Amino acid sequence: MSLTILHPIWGRDIGQYYGSYTFLAFKQELHSNIISATQRANFVPMNKGMHAIRIICQIGKEENEIKINSMARDVSLQILRDALDMSWYKLLLKFLAEPEIIRGCIKLMGTVIPDGESSASPFSYEYGYLCFRIATISFGLCLVENSLDSAFKAAVLDLRSGRLHPLEVVAEVIADSVKRIVQSSPTIKNGHKMDERALMVPTRDVTKLMNLIWDNRDLFIRVVSHTYTPGMVGLMYIFWQLWRISRCRESSDGDQRLGAPLYELLRRYNLGVTSDQDVALSSLLSDTRFLRDTWLGHSELTDAKDSKALMHGYIHRISTSDTWHYKPHIFSIAPILEFVIRFAQPGAQNVFPLLFSATTRFLWSEIEGKQQIAENDIPGIISILHCFLKLFEILPDAAHCAMQNLIHDIVNSDLVGLIARLIVLRRPTTDKSDNERGMNSLIRKKPPGS
Template identity: 25%
Template structure:
């Protein structure tokens, strides 16, 4: 339902005009003076009592004042005015004035006022961080583009340095000195940038209003300044709470979701830094068992954001970010939004192909990507929700049709074919993890789509499946035992996927027909090969008679020493 603009809070976040803040603005003296005065008014609220801000003083700060202050962020000559830490506290207090007011549709992120307070907070935070990192002047020197606002460059530099801060943390270095929470390497201590209590307040405001928070950040363009600096501050806040707060894991789970929500709509630079925050605050256990959407509208927004990002952001196809984003997407599908799932699957496979084709199978991350991608795909299909979301037949059909049309089985085949034999124990274990992830995908698919439907959809793939099967059957000949083991395991994984997709009867039938036809046999494998065996065996002591091919139409009349497909599959369990 659309509401007219509120006399104090302005228009709703859905209805606000997406006026770009990207253009540079070299303010004339009058506008600069108005901006400085506005900033001073806002700054003074930090030293006043919270009650006065809530009742009287806060009312003096209107949308026009907030806009005037933010204008200072668009020019290189005026950006220095925003290096004003008290403004941070004031912006949080002003956002707090919006909280919980009637009508219930008004929240800190639902209307223009709260959004402007937050936007001003972010640009001031970014300027203060860069000033303390001694990078502000460097950014201004680099601002040679006369078209873009300065806060864009500042936001990008903050994202870059946040990534460096997480690298420093991994090597044991400290980074909290920039927030004034510890001394720097030279022993100097900065004043506290923002008290932990204020960070906690903002954290809770965002969490309680996370649906509108995502909506406010989701125009899918760079019309909003980057939040990686804030995500860094939140991550360090959680690290401090871990030392004293028994409920720090609950806070960590909230940050994990907030960061995932933002990563869905952030641009490439901001998303890279935000994924560092996500990795530093990984959750386990119960977090993955509960839905993450507030309501159906929120579910639709999350799924739509994922689709939009993969559709419009070419750079994301060169990263490992989509599988990370699926952690939130998979837990945000409900009965009313499952019609979006086929499109989610479509773009996930599209990403998988692009990333796959860009990788060199000689690179160390090839096996890691295959496992990471397929595990995320399995999670998307069958997340551990209680109760689970049941896909209706129409959704089931669309999902598997997308898989067929986008060549997912070809993707799996190619992954197995390009998998290199391990030369060390660790490499062999990594290959085993890949096999397991592919089989897990098959199992996950059978949990949401009946096997008869899978057989109907993928049955026409059997001739192609057979070629790959024969490839693995013929490769081991003349190789070392390690190579033979490697290709056996690849072949076994390929067989297991076929079984899970319900293709075993069609494969048996195809194999029988294939081996009645000499030309077909020559085109697909060994002339006298056994279709039920992983290896290519000619008529010797393991293949003693050909009655199954020449006399009896069934594979299973073949010598018992050459196991049929189902026997081989049922006996295959090593490493899985």
């Protein structure tokens, strides 16, 4: 068992804390707490939670940086947990629907500056992640507060039995609201003026939060891949609103300053989006797709560590058996792989074989037992194979070991057999000769042990 090292103020580091905030851990905690929650009055967590909320709100109202840093010393991990515990009770959720909580959490995130760093790195420690989690939940509650009563009534039996957490209900309402608003919004080109009140907190605070995440996008990808943060698509929606507001201002460089980072953050989030948030995220991705060229012109490759995190996130995405992360399809996984491969670089080559093997296994699982490939899967398959070629191009000449491992994986995964199978499946069954049908039965399944 690895030794857990705690920071005296900020608690566990990212490698240790995210296991406590997975969706599985979220559901296990719900089941273990459901009995005690029904046997005691709400006043105990409410008293502690209200005290925590008051402290966080006071920081949210403060503008002096020196005072904020001083006040932050009184906000412990336990206080953050007390505030988060309010989300266990649907009747107490309304107390988290407070803009000053959001502002306070953003300012607290800015105080997490690890030793040797010159800027904030909130996701490095549990403290910063809890601030982010609370702010995200609070944003979502502020967004849909008026729609929750009917949603809770519809889910009353599942809530009472412990099959659903109140935040799961909230997350679904958030996703539905975001999807509806984005799909019905006027196009960005018609000059429609945006209402800044949609941000719920001052523009400078939303901008600060977006910048914090952007500056720490290498850790953000680890957070979205390995933790469950309820209703995160609501936060992405707020960033989308921020970008649209900036774009409507005269002489604005919103597409470069906010649009390109938004484009990338949405695609990073796509590696860990949960099934209830996926359609809403797709709406945001569709609305921002024209930002691709701007992003390509202004995005920068980060270090090899971030490249590895992206590839591991992708591997986790297509390999996980957790049903909450819906099973991806060929047509949906291709753009994710293209995004990840763009950041692949020398120094991360040890992960290339893992990515290759996971993708090949995924393709085998998608075509096994099928008589014909769906027409809309063909461009995705071509794109995936093109990404494989890019991996070889990126490998440095000196990376002999990585090249050997990659070739070894190609042999073991029977890539040649996979391609042959894809060629056979490409043609309609009625057009195949008897020989082709016989060959089809021979290569219907991947070889044993591959």
